[in-house]
Amino acid sequence: MCLAIPHTLIAITGPKTAIGRYGTVEVEVRTDLIDKPAQGDHVLVHAGFAIERLLPEEAEEVEALWESIRAHSGTASR
Amino acid sequence: MGIDPGALGNGFPMNEIARNRVITAARALKDLADKPLKFMEVCGTHTVSIYRAGLRALFPRNVSLVSGPGCPVCVTTQDEIDTVVRLSGMEKVAIATYGDMIRVPGSTLSLAQARAMGASVHVVLSAAGALDLARRLPETTVIFAGVGFETTAPATAAVVLEADRSGQDNFLVLNFHKTVPVVLRTLAKDPGLALDGFLLPGHVSTILGLSPYVPLATEHGLACVVAGFEPEQIMAGLVLLALQNREGLFSVQSAYPQGVRPEGNERARSLLDTVFEVADAKWRGLGLLPGSGLRFRPAFSRFDARIRLGLTDIPAAEPAGCRCGDVLTGRIHPAECPLFGFPCTPEEPVGPCMVSSEGSCAAVYRYGRSELP
Numbered sequence: 001m002c003l004a005i006p007h008t009l010i011a012i013t014g015p016k017t018a019i020g021r022y023g024t025v026e027v028e029v030r031t032d033l034i035d036k037p038a039q040g041d042h043v044l045v046h047a048g049f050a051i052e053r054l055l056p057e058e059a060e061e062v063e064a065l066w067e068s069i070r071a072h073s074g075t076a077s078r
Numbered sequence: 079m080g081i082d083p084g085a086l087g088n089g090f091p092m093n094e095i096a097r098n099r100v101i102t103a104a105r106a107l108k109d110l111a112d113k114p115l116k117f118m119e120v121c122g123t124h125t126v127s128i129y130r131a132g133l134r135a136l137f138p139r140n141v142s143l144v145s146g147p148g149c150p151v152c153v154t155t156q157d158e159i160d161t162v163v164r165l166s167g168m169e170k171v172a173i174a175t176y177g178d179m180i181r182v183p184g185s186t187l188s189l190a191q192a193r194a195m196g197a198s199v200h201v202v203l204s205a206a207g208a209l210d211l212a213r214r215l216p217e218t219t220v221i222f223a224g225v226g227f228e229t230t231a232p233a234t235a236a237v238v239l240e241a242d243r244s245g246q247d248n249f250l251v252l253n254f255h256k257t258v259p260v261v262l263r264t265l266a267k268d269p270g271l272a273l274d275g276f277l278l279p280g281h282v283s284t285i286l287g288l289s290p291y292v293p294l295a296t297e298h299g300l301a302c303v304v305a306g307f308e309p310e311q312i313m314a315g316l317v318l319l320a321l322q323n324r325e326g327l328f329s330v331q332s333a334y335p336q337g338v339r340p341e342g343n344e345r346a347r348s349l350l351d352t353v354f355e356v357a358d359a360k361w362r363g364l365g366l367l368p369g370s371g372l373r374f375r376p377a378f379s380r381f382d383a384r385i386r387l388g389l390t391d392i393p394a395a396e397p398a399g400c401r402c403g404d405v406l407t408g409r410i411h412p413a414e415c416p417l418f419g420f421p422c423t424p425e426e427p428v429g430p431c432m433v434s435s436e437g438s439c440a441a442v443y444r445y446g447r448s449e450l451p
Contacts, residue, residue, distance in 0.1 A: 002148075002229035002281035003123050003307075003436075004337070016236075030206055032236040033346040044284065044337050047176070047226070048204025049233040052284045052343055054336050061335035066099060069317050073106035 004046035006054055009039055020045055090131035096310045103313030104136040110320035111140040116272065117319050118408050120262065121279035122149035122436025123307050129445035131309040141316065144271070144408030145438040147261055148279050150225040150254075151178040152406050152430045152437050153361045156394040158254050159184045159430075162223045165252070165387070166197035172215060174200045174208035175223035178434040181427065185394045205230075205237040212241070212249035221383050223252045229281040231255040231372060232346035235353035238374075238381050250383040253372065256359050258282050259290040260370035266298040271408055275301030275319040277312070280334050285350075287342025288330045295328040306334035353378050362396070362430070363403025400429035405438050412439040413450050419443065 007020030007029060018037055020029035022045075030049045031037040043050035055061060092100070119125055125145045128134060137143070147153050163184040166173045173189060180189040180199060193199035198218070202208045208222035224234045234251060241249045258279065265271060278291060283304040291302050301322035305315025314333040322328055332338050350372075359371020374382040383389065396403065400422070401415040412418055412431065422428040424440050431437035442450075 002121065002227060002279065004229070004281045004284070030204070030233070030236065033232050033343060033349065035345055044281065046229050046281055047233050048206055049236065051229065051232075051281065051346060052337055052339070057336065059335065065314060065333060065335065066102075069099075069103055069106050069314055072110055072317065072321065073102045 002046055004044040004051060007043055007045045007050070009037055009041045009043060009050070012037060012039055018050070020050070090127065090309055092131075092309060096308060099310035100133075100136070100313050103310065103317050106317045107136075107141060107313065107320055108138040110317065110324050111138050112324060114140050114142070115274045115320060115323055116142050116144065117275045117277055117301075117316065118144050118146045118265065118271070118273050119277040119312075120146040120148040120258065121277075121282070122152070122434065122438070122441075124148070124277060124279070124305065124312060125438050126436060126441045126445075127307050127309060127312055129441045132445075133309055133312060134446070134449060136313070137316075141320065143277070143316075144411075145405065146265065146276075146408055147361065147364070147406045148227070148258070148282075149406060149431065149434050149436040149438070150227060150230070150256070151176075151182060151434040152402060153256060153363070154179070154182070154225055154254050154430065155360045155362050156185060156396050157360070157391050160186075160392065160394045161389060162221075162252055163187050163189055163192055165221055165383070166192045166199055170218050172198035172200060172211060172218050172220045173223060174202045174211050174220055176203075176225060177201045178436075179223060179225060181433045182430045183397060183428065205233045209237045209241055209246060209249055212246050216248060219248050219250060221250045221252050223254060225254045227256060227258050227279070227282050228285045228350070231354065232285060232343075232350045235349045238353050238378055239349065241381060242378060247380065249381065250386055251374075251381050252383040253354075253374065255354070255372045256361065257356075257370055257372065259286070259294075260367055261361060261364065262291070262294055263298070264364060264367060265407060266294055266300055268407075273300060273408075274323055275303070277315050277319065278302055278304040278330075280304060280306045280311075280337055283332070283334070283338045283342065285343045285346045287338070288332060288340050291330045295330055299328050301328050302330040304330070304332040304334050304338050306337055363407050397428050402429035402431040402439070405431050412442040415439070
């Protein structure tokens with residue numbers, strides 16, 4: 001329902017605006033909804049607004065999730 | 079029998095890590111689903127990803143997935159569509175809304191058809207674009223038809239606050255925003271659905287966090303897992319749903335730590351709460367659900383198109399034969415609608431579930447027809 005695309009903030013342009021980059025596309029992103037936006041932040045952008053900072057795939061929480069899934073995988077299907 | 083990686087569709091490019099994770103999760107799902115399990119993917123973006131990536135081919139026979147009400151355009155009622163089409167015919171009025179809205183057939187016209195007949199209808203990518211339009215057209219009343227759930231509504235709130243500060247009085251909002259947890263409680267109680275769990279929407283949960291869903295687990299005994307939108311993230315969500323059912327311990331978990339903090343986005347919720355308060359809302363297919371919508375707080379009522387223009391609801395019938403209401407509550411599969419494929423197609427939609435890029439009917443039509451009997 002709510003597609004959000006990861007962008008990197010490449011410039012902070014105002015109190016509530018930044019330029020976000022996704023691939024080769026650069027767009028204005030509103031930053032009203034996140035605390036202290038900074039250049040280099042990886043954010044999820046939905047309908048022109050950054051809604052959250054993204055954790056990297058290497059984050060401990062993501063690794064822990066896949067560890068738990070691997071623990072349940074592969075007994076019946078080998 | 080092993081998992082056939084070849085069953086994965088080509089619709090969703092995946093790197094090797096993602097592909098391996100999908101296969102790992104498919105194995106875990108097969109091992110954990112030791113009884114029939116019926117889950118609902120709440121979010122339309124999940125529906126599209128599932129069909130596009132061909133994930134259903136990897137589900138064990140025990141696991142079935144039905145689509146839910148998480149397509150904002152789909153749950154917008156016929157009355158609401160008719161209201162915005164009606165307003166588009168007024169003098170010195172411009173309508174601004176998100177793209178999918180303009181093709182939804184109203185009782186007489188869609189917004190796209192009204193535009194072809196001369197109405198001023200503008201597609202915007204952001205609520206901020208609607209406010210910009212109001213600044214550019216000072217002699218025109220710009221009405222932003224705001225659809226969407228908790229992910230989208232904070233942006234509307236932010237823009238209303240900005241309009242309030244800058245005194246942009248030619249900017250109005252026709253507020254169609256709805257909220258997710260209440261509708262899930264309604265579906266949780268539906269004996270006809272008999273669900274075993276919800277695959278919860280990723281980006282609604284980015285804003286809400288996990289706590290609003292807790293009653294679904296504690297009171298209704300349903301597994302609840304927030305998932306992201308990549309194929310491996312969806313599969314991870316399904317594994318955790320199956321695991322909760324296997325263990326008989328129901329809670330709200332996140333399989334999407336990248337984009338969802340357990341506490342959600344407090345700043346966005348605070349903006350939302352400044353401008354809007356909880357209200358009743360009507361949903362296509364579900365009718366009036368107490369506490370499932372938002373209305374302007376009195377301090378911001380001058381931006382409420384309903385109040386400023388004295389609008390009253392005019393009940394409208396849904397298109398004859400269209401079963402969007404049953405599709406978006408998981409009661410039927412899109413292909414069970416007698417209109418699916420003929421005459422209803424994405425090019426000539428009869429109902430909103432075939433219009434929206436997030437609608438289940440459009441997802442099945444575009445990506446899932448090879449699975450149909």
